[in-house]
Amino acid sequence: xxxxxxxxxxxxxxxxxxxxxxxxxxxxxxxxxxxxxxxxxxxxxxxxxxxxxxxxxxxxxxxxxxxxxxxxxxxxxxxxxxxxxxxxxxxxxxxxxxxxxxxxxxxxxxxxxxxxxxx
Numbered sequence: 423x424x425x426x427x428x429x430x431x432x433x434x435x436x437x438x439x440x441x442x443x444x445x446x447x448x449x450x451x452x453x454x455x456x457x458x459x460x461x462x463x464x465x466x467x468x469x470x471x472x473x474x475x476x477x478x479x480x481x482x483x484x485x486x487x488x489x490x491x492x493x494x495x496x497x498x499x500x501x502x503x504x505x506x507x508x509x510x511x512x513x514x515x516x517x518x519x520x521x522x523x524x525x526x527x528x529x530x531x532x533x534x535x536x537x538x539x540x541x
Contacts, residue, residue: 433460438468438480439477441454445465
Protein backbone atom coordinates (compact mmCIF):
# COMPACT_ATOMS: atom_id res chain seq x y z
CA UNK A 423 0.00 0.00 0.00
CA UNK A 424 1.20 3.47 -0.83
CA UNK A 425 -0.20 6.82 0.26
CA UNK A 426 -0.57 9.82 -1.97
CA UNK A 427 0.08 13.45 -1.05
CA UNK A 428 -3.54 13.94 -0.08
CA UNK A 429 -3.53 10.86 2.17
CA UNK A 430 -5.39 8.45 -0.10
CA UNK A 431 -4.19 4.87 -0.02
CA UNK A 432 -3.03 3.17 -3.22
CA UNK A 433 -2.93 -0.60 -3.48
CA UNK A 434 -0.72 -2.78 -5.65
CA UNK A 435 -2.12 -5.27 -8.10
CA UNK A 436 -0.71 -8.10 -5.96
CA UNK A 437 -2.54 -6.79 -2.88
CA UNK A 438 -5.80 -6.65 -4.82
CA UNK A 439 -5.28 -10.15 -6.25
CA UNK A 440 -4.59 -11.65 -2.82
CA UNK A 441 -7.77 -10.07 -1.46
CA UNK A 442 -9.81 -11.37 -4.41
CA UNK A 443 -8.31 -14.85 -4.07
CA UNK A 444 -9.27 -15.01 -0.41
CA UNK A 445 -12.91 -14.29 -1.26
CA UNK A 446 -12.86 -16.77 -4.14
CA UNK A 447 -11.53 -19.46 -1.79
CA UNK A 448 -14.62 -19.03 0.38
CA UNK A 449 -13.83 -16.35 2.93
CA UNK A 450 -16.60 -13.83 3.45
CA UNK A 451 -16.03 -10.57 1.64
CA UNK A 452 -16.82 -8.51 4.76
CA UNK A 453 -14.29 -10.44 6.85
CA UNK A 454 -11.52 -10.04 4.24
CA UNK A 455 -12.27 -6.34 3.86
CA UNK A 456 -12.25 -5.76 7.60
CA UNK A 457 -8.94 -7.60 8.07
CA UNK A 458 -7.32 -5.66 5.22
CA UNK A 459 -8.84 -2.40 6.50
CA UNK A 460 -10.60 -1.62 3.23
CA UNK A 461 -14.25 -1.07 2.43
CA UNK A 462 -16.43 -3.92 1.25
CA UNK A 463 -17.49 -1.75 -1.71
CA UNK A 464 -13.86 -1.37 -2.77
CA UNK A 465 -13.26 -5.10 -2.58
CA UNK A 466 -16.47 -5.73 -4.53
CA UNK A 467 -15.29 -3.25 -7.20
CA UNK A 468 -11.95 -5.05 -7.48
CA UNK A 469 -13.73 -8.39 -7.83
CA UNK A 470 -15.96 -7.00 -10.58
CA UNK A 471 -12.98 -5.51 -12.42
CA UNK A 472 -11.16 -8.82 -12.18
CA UNK A 473 -14.24 -10.74 -13.39
CA UNK A 474 -14.67 -8.42 -16.39
CA UNK A 475 -11.08 -7.94 -17.44
CA UNK A 476 -8.77 -10.27 -15.55
CA UNK A 477 -5.59 -9.16 -13.82
CA UNK A 478 -4.96 -6.34 -16.30
CA UNK A 479 -8.21 -4.67 -15.29
CA UNK A 480 -6.85 -4.20 -11.77
CA UNK A 481 -4.00 -2.07 -13.02
CA UNK A 482 -1.05 -1.02 -10.96
CA UNK A 483 -1.03 1.31 -8.01
CA UNK A 484 -3.79 3.89 -8.32
CA UNK A 485 -7.16 4.10 -9.90
CA UNK A 486 -7.82 2.00 -12.98
CA UNK A 487 -8.15 3.73 -16.29
CA UNK A 488 -11.66 3.98 -17.65
CA UNK A 489 -11.00 1.90 -20.73
CA UNK A 490 -9.65 -0.92 -18.57
CA UNK A 491 -12.98 -1.01 -16.76
CA UNK A 492 -14.92 -1.23 -19.97
CA UNK A 493 -16.33 2.27 -19.51
CA UNK A 494 -14.32 3.59 -22.46
CA UNK A 495 -16.03 1.10 -24.74
CA UNK A 496 -19.23 3.16 -24.75
CA UNK A 497 -18.67 4.24 -28.35
CA UNK A 498 -18.21 0.62 -29.33
CA UNK A 499 -21.45 -0.32 -27.57
CA UNK A 500 -23.33 2.52 -29.30
CA UNK A 501 -22.03 1.39 -32.70
CA UNK A 502 -23.07 -2.19 -31.93
CA UNK A 503 -26.57 -1.06 -30.95
CA UNK A 504 -26.87 1.12 -34.06
CA UNK A 505 -26.00 -1.91 -36.22
CA UNK A 506 -28.63 -3.95 -34.39
CA UNK A 507 -31.28 -1.26 -34.96
CA UNK A 508 -30.33 -1.15 -38.65
CA UNK A 509 -30.77 -4.92 -39.00
CA UNK A 510 -34.11 -4.78 -37.21
CA UNK A 511 -35.28 -1.94 -39.47
CA UNK A 512 -34.34 -3.99 -42.54
CA UNK A 513 -36.39 -6.90 -41.19
CA UNK A 514 -39.36 -4.62 -40.53
CA UNK A 515 -39.15 -3.16 -44.05
CA UNK A 516 -38.98 -6.64 -45.57
CA UNK A 517 -41.99 -7.85 -43.60
CA UNK A 518 -44.02 -4.74 -44.45
CA UNK A 519 -43.29 -5.27 -48.16
CA UNK A 520 -44.24 -8.96 -47.90
CA UNK A 521 -47.49 -8.02 -46.15
CA UNK A 522 -48.35 -5.51 -48.88
CA UNK A 523 -47.76 -8.17 -51.55
CA UNK A 524 -49.94 -10.69 -49.73
CA UNK A 525 -52.73 -8.14 -49.34
CA UNK A 526 -52.46 -7.21 -53.02
CA UNK A 527 -52.70 -10.87 -54.03
CA UNK A 528 -55.74 -11.36 -51.83
CA UNK A 529 -57.46 -8.33 -53.39
CA UNK A 530 -56.80 -9.48 -56.95
CA UNK A 531 -58.05 -13.02 -56.25
CA UNK A 532 -61.28 -11.72 -54.74
CA UNK A 533 -61.90 -9.29 -57.58
CA UNK A 534 -65.46 -10.53 -58.11
CA UNK A 535 -67.02 -7.29 -56.92
CA UNK A 536 -67.19 -8.20 -53.25
CA UNK A 537 -64.79 -7.03 -50.66
CA UNK A 538 -62.04 -9.37 -49.59
CA UNK A 539 -62.58 -11.41 -46.47
CA UNK A 540 -60.50 -10.66 -43.43
CA UNK A 541 -60.39 -14.39 -42.58
